[in-house]
Amino acid sequence: xxxxxxxxxxxxxxxxxxTRYGFKGTSLHDIAAEVGxxxxxLLYHFAHKDAILLALVEPARQSLIDLVARLAGVDxxxxxxxxxxxxxxxxxxxxxxxxxxxxxxxxxxQEPRFAAMRELTEALRAGFAGRxxxxxxxxxxxxxxxxxxxxxxxxxxxxxxxxxxxxxxARRALIPGKD
Amino acid sequence: xxxxxxxxxxxxxxxxxxTRYGFKGTSLHDIAAEVGxxxxxLLYHFAHKDAILLALVEPARQSLIDLVARLAGVDxxxxxxxxxxxxxxxxxxxxxxxxxxxxxxxxxxQEPRFAAMRELTEALRAGFAGRxxxxxxxxxxxxxxxxxxxxxxxxxxxxxxxxxxxxxxARRALIPGKD
DNA sequence: GTCTATATTCGGATAGAC
DNA sequence: GTCTATCCGAATATAGAC
Numbered sequence: 001x002x003x004x005x006x007x008x009x010x011x012x013x014x015x016x017x018x019t020r021y022g023f024k025g026t027s028l029h030d031i032a033a034e035v036g037x038x039x040x041x042l043l044y045h046f047a048h049k050d051a052i053l054l055a056l057v058e059p060a061r062q063s064l065i066d067l068v069a070r071l072a073g074v075d076x077x078x079x080x081x082x083x084x085x086x087x088x089x090x091x092x093x094x095x096x097x098x099x100x101x102x103x104x105x106x107x108x109x110q111e112p113r114f115a116a117m118r119e120l121t122e123a124l125r126a127g128f129a130g131r132x133x134x135x136x137x138x139x140x141x142x143x144x145x146x147x148x149x150x151x152x153x154x155x156x157x158x159x160x161x162x163x164x165x166x167x168x169x170a171r172r173a174l175i176p177g178k179d
Numbered sequence: 180x181x182x183x184x185x186x187x188x189x190x191x192x193x194x195x196x197x198t199r200y201g202f203k204g205t206s207l208h209d210i211a212a213e214v215g216x217x218x219x220x221l222l223y224h225f226a227h228k229d230a231i232l233l234a235l236v237e238p239a240r241q242s243l244i245d246l247v248a249r250l251a252g253v254d255x256x257x258x259x260x261x262x263x264x265x266x267x268x269x270x271x272x273x274x275x276x277x278x279x280x281x282x283x284x285x286x287x288x289q290e291p292r293f294a295a296m297r298e299l300t301e302a303l304r305a306g307f308a309g310r311x312x313x314x315x316x317x318x319x320x321x322x323x324x325x326x327x328x329x330x331x332x333x334x335x336x337x338x339x340x341x342x343x344x345x346x347x348x349a350r351r352a353l354i355p356g357k358d
Numbered sequence: 359g360t361c362t363a364t365a366t367t368c369g370g371a372t373a374g375a376c
Numbered sequence: 377g378t379c380t381a382t383c384c385g386a387a388t389a390t391a392g393a394c
Contacts, residue, residue: 040378044378147322151321208388217360222390
């Protein structure tokens with residue numbers, strides 16, 4: 001039972017170090033030292049360094065897939081509110097993972113498993129824009145998508161304080177006549 | 180006259196490569212090969228790799244200092260519009276430099292010359308929030324600041340199309356009753 | 359000012375014993 | 377499953393000739 005615990009411990013430590021020093025700023029040596037094992041042990045549990053990060057962000061990626069699938073079933077009238085609240089809930093739940101993904105972008109967008117991420121964020125963007133074809137709505141959606149992500153990464157406030165403020169600013173910016 | 184041209188050429192090439200492959204993704208070898216000189220020549224003109232990037236973003240940094248100084252003289256009534264338009268004009272003018280700064284953040288925020296950048300963006304943030312003390316206004320300002328930066332970095336549209344859309348979404352989001 | 363050659367450090371990854 | 381030892385490549389930076 002020590003076996004499985006080592007793997008979990010690697011993920012825990014790597015998550016902390018990647019968050020604090022960035023992915024490139026954290027070496028296998030750093031992780032091994034903190035875990036109290038050798039680099040070889042790291043690479044017994046994970047094929048390579050990238051695989052550690054992939055494992056860390058996998059739950060967030062799955063949640064994004066679920067959200068996009070759910071939005072596909074929402075009609076045009078409710079799409080903006082559903083996309084805004086769904087996205088904000090998602091990034092607040094996975095703040096650390098969002099920070100990690102932004103840290104390694106765009107390098108990881110070439111990873112096969114992350115190539116599909118483009119389509120996912122594009123679907124989300126369309127939801128923010130209320131499925132409008134107007135470029136101005138498209139741009140506004142991008143501003144909010146990027147801005148909300150930036151805030152959950154940098155801001156130290158907790159989600160209880162952030163959530164209503166984020167929802168409010170997104171609604172003002174994206175839904176006409178709602179302020 | 181070849182002397183000064185080599186330095187300029189290094190900056191030109193480094194700007195391209197940093198933009199395309201990122202700062203860490205570009206080695207001195209890469210730059211030297213593209214310029215057609217040796218790594219040693221690079222380090223004759225610049226003390227180290229970081230100095231090349233600092234030189235590239237210096238004009239943008241100066242413009243930000245100027246903008247913040249200008250905003251200090253604007254009264255509360257006009258501060259939000261002045262901050263919004265000033266910031267958007269700035270980042271549209273220095274799109275490449277903004278992308279570079281975001282690429283190397285937060286590592287470079289520890290650089291002495293860039294430590295002051297925190298105060299600068301904080302002043303800008305206060306302007307976006309209309310100098311309000313309400314945390315919700317603070318958060319909304321952060322969303323717009325980060326979102327606008329994200330768009331000028333990623334979006335391929337030209338500034339003629341981006342500028343009015345960015346100003347419009349920022350005004351809707353930040354200035355009550357103006358949509 | 360520019361070069362070649364090299365020092366040095368560091369990082370990811372592998373081999374093979376236990 | 378975990379270790380020690382080691383390899384290999386990459387990258388920044390320096391030394392010294394021209």
